[in-house]
């Protein structure tokens with residue numbers, strides 16, 4: 001039977017990356033996407049902005065919405081301090097299966113918890129199921145029309161604290177207009193746009209970094 005693109009991406013990691021070396025996993029995926037097949041990873045250009053935000057925030061508890069193949073999960077986790085954790089939500093079981101193997105190849109299982117299921121169901125359970133008080137950093141990279149409802153859900157569930165950083169991918173392409181309007185106009189956020197390019201292309205895209213003011 002024909003393999004899927006995530007399966008081919010995983011094979012490229014297992015073939016070209018060094019087991020236990022997260023940065024070589026990131027490199028192998030970027031090379032695969034540049035040379036073989038485009039895939040919707042945040043990519044190396046926007047990835048550098050992601051790295052700088054993660055390093056600046058130095059988060060202990062991170063939430064990622066939309067794991068896909070685990071590229072940004074590995075990229076973030078590789079920068080986390082020893083006891084820090086990232087919980088990543090993925091509702092497609094096939095993608096979750098691939099992501100777990102990419103994460104295992106990077107040797108980052110101890111820092112990453114892949115939770116299978118829709119964000120709408122799992123966000124309200126974060127406190128009771130995972131002992132999360134609040135998140136220090138949230139990376140939004142799932143369906144673009146879910147960024148706003150899930151942000152409001154995070155607020156309502158008391159999972160954001162004064163200073164929590166929301167970092168959103170694709171605010172230009174494919175675009176998240178309702179989310180952008182909200183974080184840029186709400187008195188509860190201080191928002192900043194980081195102009196970049198759509199992964200592996202010359203098209204404009206960017207990340208929006210928003211600080212929750214409480």
Ligand SMILES: O=C(NC/C=C/[C@H]1O[C@@H](n2cnc3c(NCCO)ncnc32)[C@H](O)[C@@H]1O)c1cc(-c2ccc(F)cc2)cc(O)c1O
Pocket residue numbers: 040041042065066067068069089090091092095117118119120141142143144146169170173174198199
């Ligand atoms: O569409 C894009 N990303 C979506 C990611 C979805 C992943 O997240 C998972 N997911 C979705 N909703 C939820 C959910 N909750 C919501 C539903 O309950 N709960 C849990 N997991 C969820 C999916 O299963 C996927 O694994 C994109 C497109 C382009 C693009 C740009 C230009 C082009 F021409 C083409 C494509 C570039 C990008 O960087 C992009 O991120």
Ligand SMILES: [Mg+2]
Pocket residue numbers: 040041042141169170
């Ligand atoms: Mg994206």
